[in-house]
Amino acid sequence: MSKKSVCIVGSGNWGSAIAKILGKNVKERSDKFEICVKMWMYEEMVDGRKLTEIVNTEHENIKYLPGVKIPENVVAIPDLIKASEDADILIFVLPHQFVAKTCQQMKGKIKSSAVAVSLIKGVSIDDSGMKMISNVIKEVLGIECCALMGANLAGEVAQEQFCETTIGCAVNGTGELLKSLFETPYFRCSVVTDQATVELCGALKNIVGIGAGIADGLGHGDNTKAAVIRLGLMEMIKFSEIFIPGSQRSTFFESCGISDLVATCHGGRNRMLGEHIVKSDKTVKQLEKELLKGQSFQGPLAAREIFKMLKDKNLIERFPLFVSVHYICLRESQPEEFINCLRNHPEHI
Ligand SMILES: NC(=O)c1ccc[n+]([C@@H]2O[C@H](COP(=O)([O-])OP(=O)(O)OC[C@H]3O[C@@H](n4cnc5c(N)ncnc54)[C@H](O)[C@@H]3O)[C@@H](O)[C@H]2O)c1
Numbered sequence: 001m002s003k004k005s006v007c008i009v010g011s012g013n014w015g016s017a018i019a020k021i022l023g024k025n026v027k028e029r030s031d032k033f034e035i036c037v038k039m040w041m042y043e044e045m046v047d048g049r050k051l052t053e054i055v056n057t058e059h060e061n062i063k064y065l066p067g068v069k070i071p072e073n074v075v076a077i078p079d080l081i082k083a084s085e086d087a088d089i090l091i092f093v094l095p096h097q098f099v100a101k102t103c104q105q106m107k108g109k110i111k112s113s114a115v116a117v118s119l120i121k122g123v124s125i126d127d128s129g130m131k132m133i134s135n136v137i138k139e140v141l142g143i144e145c146c147a148l149m150g151a152n153l154a155g156e157v158a159q160e161q162f163c164e165t166t167i168g169c170a171v172n173g174t175g176e177l178l179k180s181l182f183e184t185p186y187f188r189c190s191v192v193t194d195q196a197t198v199e200l201c202g203a204l205k206n207i208v209g210i211g212a213g214i215a216d217g218l219g220h221g222d223n224t225k226a227a228v229i230r231l232g233l234m235e236m237i238k239f240s241e242i243f244i245p246g247s248q249r250s251t252f253f254e255s256c257g258i259s260d261l262v263a264t265c266h267g268g269r270n271r272m273l274g275e276h277i278v279k280s281d282k283t284v285k286q287l288e289k290e291l292l293k294g295q296s297f298q299g300p301l302a303a304r305e306i307f308k309m310l311k312d313k314n315l316i317e318r319f320p321l322f323v324s325v326h327y328i329c330l331r332e333s334q335p336e337e338f339i340n341c342l343r344n345h346p347e348h349i
């Protein structure tokens with residue numbers, strides 16, 4: 001079997017943490033993988049220098065993952081086509097609002113035999129309804145695309161603290177190939193076939209994470225947060241039952257489900273957003289700029305997209321937590337209303 005070459009499409013907080021894992025793994029598994037990992041980087045200037053040059057000389061993404069060394073066999077490339085044209089495995093790890101445009105640029109210019117994996121937590125909504133991000137990639141590029149999601153706060157993974165992740169892969173064989181590429185003693189990968197639920201969990205938990213932050217910001221403690229997690233999980237399960245035929249309850253007990261929900265509700269950027277929404281009167285855009293300095297909150301966009309789906313199907317009353325987070329992000333509802341939403345949740349009736 002010929003060696004597979006790997007390209008990471010994206011280089012933010014998570015993309016850079018994943019680059020650290022992949023750079024080391026391909027060297028250790030050089031019978032299976034090419035040693036050079038290409039990483040497409042959306043070019044920008046940092047302290048008067050190109051970020052790609054900084055990464056390629058200092059081997060550190062000083063803007064998105066400062067303080068963490070990236071192996072020297074990971075090469076940052078600002079040209080998307082040069083980075084991806086020869087790849088056998090494409091790893092998509094961008095904020096979800098950029099994925100369709102990025103794929104359009106790659107269309108017809110990559111290997112037709114390539115396989116992709118999406119690490120992107122979000123969904124895409126258009127006039128035809130909801131699509132998983134892996135389906136957007138699959139449709140535009142015409143290649144197979146799996147998903148990898150879990151309780152994986154990038155900073156902790158980069159510090160090599162133990163965690164688990166879930167590879168959702170409907171196609172035989174590719175899941176095992178991806179496991180052999182990603183797994184380390186501190187990053188354990190389980191493969192499941194219920195890919196759509198894996199991806200949906202990744203998108204929906206970000207909305208619940210904002211809710212947990214709102215409860216924190218209002219001064220509520222661990223009991224309230226536990227209620228946010230439970231009610232959020234119930235809405236995630238109900239949503240999957242309605243929108244994903246064949247969704248399996250067992251997937252919610254993988255890392256992509258309950259574990260990611262717990263991690264995000266305690267340590268995620270979306271949780272931090274919820275807290276700051278309560279403690280300031282700034283917009284989400286302003287808070288993103290101030291708090292994240294170039295990184296991105298995925299929860300507010302997911303809340304808007306899911307709200308649209310619910311409205312179109314007349315389901316708003318069955319998902320009060322998701323809907324309340326959406327209105328609070330828009331500043332159309334007061335944060336205090338979130339606790340009333342928990343109090344009156346249909347799960348209590
Ligand atoms: N950060 C985490 O802890 C973490 C963990 C697991 C999954 N994820 C998911 O991974 C995905 C990527 O998140 P992240 O944390 O790596 O990103 P991030 O929040 O650090 O986002 C910033 C990235 O977006 C890029 N960017 C800005 N404008 C762009 C454009 N027009 N086109 C393309 N790229 C552009 C920036 O260059 C930068 O690389 C998200 O879906 C997120 O939910 C993140």
Ligand SMILES: O=P(O)(O)OC[C@H](O)CO
Binds near residue numbers: 270297
């Ligand atoms: O920081 P968040 O809220 O975007 O969450 C990061 C990861 O998705 C946690 O697994």
